[in-house]
Structures are given as structure tokens and as C-alpha cells.
Amino acid sequence: MNVITVNNLTKYYGKARGIIDVSFSVEEGEIFGFIGPNGAGKSTTIRLLLSLIYPTGGSAAIFGKDVWKFGTEIRKNIGYLPSEVFYYEGMKVIDLLKYSAGFYDGDFTERMHELAEYMELDLKRRIEDLSYGNKKKVGIVQGLLHNPKLLFLDEPTSGLDPLMQRKFFNLIREENRRGVTIFFSSHILGEVQRLCDRVGIIREGRIVEISDIRTLQENNYKKIRITAPDVEPDYFALPDVSNLHAENGTIKFFFKGDINTIVQKISGIRVKDVTIEEPTLEEIFMHYYER
């Protein structure tokens, strides 16, 4: 079952581009990574799905219901961690969490203490006195407090130290194991790679690729480096080769296609050294960015 279905969603802010023709779906129980550079439209997409803003065109549904018509109802089962958290001034952490919990059905006192203890968050502090990272922790606890079925995380790790990041990832994995669907937006590939099942890449407002994270990494591209003093890089200018360039006498490129073609090509020249390896997600990503 699809938890999120997005069809041709388009958003312009006046004349400025938000997102264009974005379509994707997220299945129940998966961790969907949403990656792209700053300003690509990641936050716009999330804000549309939370009905904070209205679309210029297209449609979106969460739990099978129209996002804008049933926003209030849908939001009962949604948790959201914005990239920057802002809360009311003059409130203690515990007051804010109780205030937030008061909008959902059920008693979340126990869970609040568990989450706060796990994230090492002091409930008695005043929110405006907290550091950026500690505010983020308040956001994490607040977003998870009411046992949401769907979590939106927008650049969730910024401000958290590595130890806290690891704890946070474990928490997210644990939630996911209990069946929570996670929409994970980030520009840091490492964390997407660690956590996500599937990934959508967005660039300048458009989706450029949606695929299984392993497919993206294993089946598509080989990163090839060849050190051959007497050969011009143009020798490898084949239709399946991309990013072809030479650096200090070493020819580097990505190859996508039948591996035999390239092996035969290499066997035709005298080489000093050859490496063929999986590109990191980072490199694939850069490849999408620069295209």
C-alpha cells in the first residue's frame, strides 16, 4: 500500500520555481530517501505534503487521502522534524512537549520521558536557552512523541554530534521496524546510504531518478581508472562512457553497459594499471548534479 502518492506536483512561488512535475510514491514501511542540493525543492515538497503551502498543479495523497482536503485528519498520524526547529519562547521543554502532545489522542507521558532520556534531553530547561543541537533533540522528541505512522525528516542530523546522530539513526530504524514509514530528506549521501531503501533524486525542482539504493549503486555504473601513458582519453569516448577525463596521466570515467565492451577496449592498449570499482553514491550523485 502506498502511504504517499504524488502526481505531477508543481509549485511556483509567483514566478520563482519551487518544484515541477514531481511524481513519486512511498510504500508503507519503507525508508524513502529524498536527496538533492540546497534549493532543489526538497523542503517545498515536504511543506506541500504537510499542507503548509498549496500547489500550483498536480495532486498528492497521504494514507490515500487528498493532502489539502484532509490535512487536519492526516496530520494526526504524521510526525515532522523540520531542518531548523523554532518553538515558542518562554516555555520549558516539558511544557512544549505536553502542549504538543495535548493535540493528539492518548497519553504520551511515559513515551516522552523514554525518548528524552534516550536522546539525553533535559526536560526542565527553557527552550530559548538551548543550543542548536539540543533544540533539534526537542524537535526529534516532539516529532516522534505521538507515535506517528509517517515521519518527515528534513535534514535531520544537522546540529547533532556524531554520537547523537548514531543514536538518532538507531531510533529511526527502531521506529521503522515497528512499521513507521519514513520520508528522509537530506543532501548528505552517507546518511541516506546508511538508512534508506529507496531514493529519489531531485535537482532544480525536478525528479531526475528514483531507484532502489542498491540498484543505483551496483548495477548501473562502474568507476574505471586506467593508467596508460601512450593513450589519449578520446580512445574511450564510447556511447556508454560518461564523465571522461584525464588526471596526471590517468584516464577516469564512468561506464554503464555491458562490461565486456570496455574490457575488450582496454585489452587493445598497453596499460600500466587498471581499476574497476563501484562508484560511491557520492560520485553517482555528483554525476546527476552536473548533468
Add this chain to the structure above:
Amino acid sequence: MNIYFRELRANLKSLLIWSGIVILLIVIGTAKFSAFTDNPEMLKILDAYPPALLKAMSLKTFNLTTITGFFGVMFLYFGLMSAIAAAMWGSDIISKEERNKTVEFSLVLPVSRSRIVTAKALAALTNLAAFVLITWVASVVAAQNYNPDAGFYDFLALEMQAMFMIGLIFLALGLLLGCAMKQYKRAGSTAVGIILGTYFISVVSGMQKSPDFLKYLTPFKYFDAGELYRAGSLNSVYLLLSAVIIVICIAAAYWTYNRRDLYI
């Protein structure tokens, strides 16, 4: 209910400041009044003023040497303060969520935008009612030194109703500006601009030879202290007009807030 009580707490400081100002105004005002009270010389001095100025300050209707007359003049300030305070409360209570970037928290909670507007409008209304009551009580206390008669209390009650109505109109207007304007920074200043504009119109319409329709353009004219004193009651045409303005503003506030993008 949560939103309502949180807003009340958040706005308490502002209410206290405005109340402090109005109490100070009444204290200083009545201290000055002690120079006018039962002083026929004062009347002569006032008679020497140009009539247009006296009219603009509504000094023509009132006998400044009586406490009732003095509070008739004070109403000008009550009305203005009520208008400014209410317009600020109305616009700020909505737009501050965008200014302080808390919309990404408060509007992701499972509440409809209409419910948010309702709760916030009620909190601002409570503030306004409290402000008027505090003004009322402070006026009664301050008048005690000058042996007010029953007529004073009746007139003061009328003034306070009028002050509440002016506040209500500008509260609704402020609410509309807060809901409708994406540029939250401009909501408050636009509200103050409208207040000054309508106040200016009310001064102009008080002058001779000004077009008659002007008086319908400014809420300050709907509740003119001189008219209240003469009629002894609120004018029903103006009351109806006020009600229409308030209903239109509030309906438009809900309508726009439910349809617009939040500024994040």
C-alpha cells in the same frame, strides 16, 4: 482550548503594558483636571480658542470644568488606544507565528487553520475586554475625588461600550491583515496606518464644509463622545455598520488564511 490559553499567557505582558499606559493616562489626566474643576476662568480661556480646534478636540460639547465633561474629552484617547491596541493584538496574534518561524510547528499539529484563527481571535478578544474593563475601573477610581454623580457613571458606561466597539472593529481588521498578508512585517504597520488614516478622516469630517459621507468612513465617528453625550445611547445605524464591518473582516480573515501559503 490549548491554543487559547497559551495565547492568553503569551499576550499577558502586552495587556499589562497597555493597561499601565491607560492607567497612567487617567492618573495624569485627572491630575490636570484638578486645575479645571469648578474654574470659570478656564472656560473663558477655552472660548478664546478657534472653534475648529475646539471641535476637533471635542471640547465644544463638553464643559471641561465637570468630571463628566472631562471624561468626554478623555474618550478621544481611550478610543485611539483601544483601536491601536486591538489592531496590534489582532494582526500580531496571527502573523507572529510566521515572524518567529513557529508555523512549521504549530500548523503541523492536527488542527485546522480555522480552529487556530478562532482560538487566537478569542484570546485577542479576551485581551480587549480586559483592557476596556481595566480602563473602566481605573476611570471610576480616579473620578472618586471629584464627587461624580449618577450621570457620570451612565456616561462612562456608554463610553466604555463605545471603546469596546472601536476596539472590536480594529481587532477584526487587524485579524484580517494578519491572516491575509503574507508579508507579516507589514501587517502591523498597515494596521497602524489605517488607524491614523481613519482618525484623520474623523478630524476632517468634524470640520465645517466637509462632505457628509466622510463620517461613514471612520469608526471614530461612529462613536463620537459628543454624540454619545447628547443621545445618551449608541447610534443603532452606526452599530449595525460596525457589525457589518466586523463580520466581513472576520469572514475574509478565515477565508484567506485557509487558502494562502504560509510564509516559512
